[in-house]
Structure formats: C-alpha cells, structure tokens
Amino acid sequence: MLSTGLSQGSVPKLERPGPLRERVYEALLELIITRALSPGQHLVETELAGHLGVSRQPVREALQRLNTEGWVDLRPAQGAFVHEPTEEEADQLLVVRALLETEAARLAAANAGAKGLERLDELCATGEAAVEADDVDAVVAANAALHAYVMELAGNAVLTELSRQVDRRVRWYYTPVARQRGKQSWIEHRELIKAIADRDAARASEVMRAHTEQTRNSYHHRADKD
Structure with missing residues (x-):
C-alpha cells in the first residue's frame, strides 16, 4: 500500500x-x-x-x-x-442538477417511445441488482447511466450538454451516499419510469424533483454526521 x-x-x-x-x-x-x-x-x-x-x-x-x-x-x-468540497459547493451543484433533471424528466415523458422505456427498465434492473450485491461502484455507475438516459430521452441537446458538465461532480457527491440511499433510490426510479411511461409530464417532474432532493438531503445529513 x-x-x-x-x-x-x-x-x-x-x-x-x-x-x-x-x-x-x-x-x-x-x-x-x-x-x-x-x-x-x-x-x-x-x-x-x-x-x-x-x-x-x-x-x-x-x-x-x-x-x-x-x-x-x-x-x-x-x-x-x-479538493475537499464545502457544503456550499455541494449544495449549489446539487440544486443545479435538480433543475436540469426535473426538466429532463418532463420532456422525457413527452418524448419517450417503447424502446426508450424498455431501456430505462433495463438500466433500473441493473441498478437494483447492484444494490442487492452491495456493489457501490456498480450502483453509482448504474445511477449515472439511468439519469443520463433520461436526459437523452428528453431530446434537448443543450440540456444534455449542461448535464454533462455537472455529471462527474454529481457522481463524486453521490458515491458516499449510494449505500445510504440503497433500495429507496431505485424505488423512486421505478416511480419515475412509470410516470414517463404514462406520459404524465407533471408527475415525472414531481418524482424527479423529490428524488434529487432526497439525494441532496442525504449528502448533507452524512456531512453533519462526519
């Protein structure tokens, strides 16, 4: 070592x-x-x-x-x-992430087709399996892949590019809370996929907003305990 x-x-x-x-x-x-x-x-x-x-x-x-x-x-x-990120740095980044992904969820509900929904199901299943295996690296990778695909389904190139700019830092902040979020995060992903499948843009936005807020709260709660 x-x-x-x-x-x-x-x-x-x-x-x-x-x-x-x-x-x-x-x-x-x-x-x-x-x-x-x-x-x-x-x-x-x-x-x-x-x-x-x-x-x-x-x-x-x-x-x-x-x-x-x-x-x-x-x-x-x-x-x-x-670098050791401050609470303010993390909060600012996660707030921006929530804004981008909430809009992406709304657009995905309007644009996703059958193949897109099938792919979302596959990505979610991969994440659920990683949680069961307690493989944090795989959970983080699956989480990033699912969120990136929602962005792709949104069909807005500018939104996707902005998301890519924050994606790596989101992974950085998500890694220490991935185990804490556990199965609940993937239950929320399933709710999101259902809203997108139902073409319920308002519900998809609501679920994504609550989902990203839970991750933000988990990060700050972990920091408070450290």
Whole structure:
C-alpha cells in the first residue's frame, strides 16, 4: 500500500500510444470521482506516476489541469491534495442538477417511445441488482447511466450538454451516499419510469424533483454526521 492509499496493481498501466496527458488526466479524475483518492488526500507525483506506469511530467500536467477545474488543490511548499468540497459547493451543484433533471424528466415523458422505456427498465434492473450485491461502484455507475438516459430521452441537446458538465461532480457527491440511499433510490426510479411511461409530464417532474432532493438531503445529513 502506497501513501496515496492505492494498493499496488489496483490501477492499470496506461497503454501507449495515445494522448498520454489526456489519459493520465482521465485516470486521475476517475480515481477522485470514485473516491479511490479521497477528499483531502495528499497526491505524490512519483507514486501516482508509478501506479500509472508513466513519467512524472504527464502527472504534473494532469494535476495542474485538475487544480484549474477544482478537483485538486495545489498548496505552496506542500504539494497537491484532492479538493475537499464545502457544503456550499455541494449544495449549489446539487440544486443545479435538480433543475436540469426535473426538466429532463418532463420532456422525457413527452418524448419517450417503447424502446426508450424498455431501456430505462433495463438500466433500473441493473441498478437494483447492484444494490442487492452491495456493489457501490456498480450502483453509482448504474445511477449515472439511468439519469443520463433520461436526459437523452428528453431530446434537448443543450440540456444534455449542461448535464454533462455537472455529471462527474454529481457522481463524486453521490458515491458516499449510494449505500445510504440503497433500495429507496431505485424505488423512486421505478416511480419515475412509470410516470414517463404514462406520459404524465407533471408527475415525472414531481418524482424527479423529490428524488434529487432526497439525494441532496442525504449528502448533507452524512456531512453533519462526519
């Protein structure tokens, strides 16, 4: 176990050729989002480079980019640390997420066809199975996939692009509460799918609004207990 908290061999070596700088950035960002690298954790360039099988230079460039985007804090004379989100940051992001997804649910109820509804059922079943298996990473991935597909069914390209801008941070905030939300989250997803299938735009909006608010409340409740 290295001081980064990652076990030897837990991070696959990056394959070459390819845009190495971008791939190192994506690898580190995914480790942060999934909380394999936890908020406040010290990031040592040499150790990260060793995990990823690259030199320090692309790691340094990736950390600088992650700092610019707010994922990493570069502290003079101390080094790089995973950013620790404040309650205000989390709240602002989750409020915006609720607004975007409530509108997406409304539009999806108007636009979804039989194939779209079938796909929603499949995604929900995947999430339910992940909950039963107590596989948090799979739950988070399934949750993100279902919400992204509702966005796709909405049929609004601008709304989808805005959602993509916040999706990774939503995953970051959702990961620590995924187990707490548990089966209830997927019961709410089933209610949403039914409203969309019934073409009840008002109900779909209402269910999505309540669903995102529950996640927001769970995040803040967890923070209060820490």
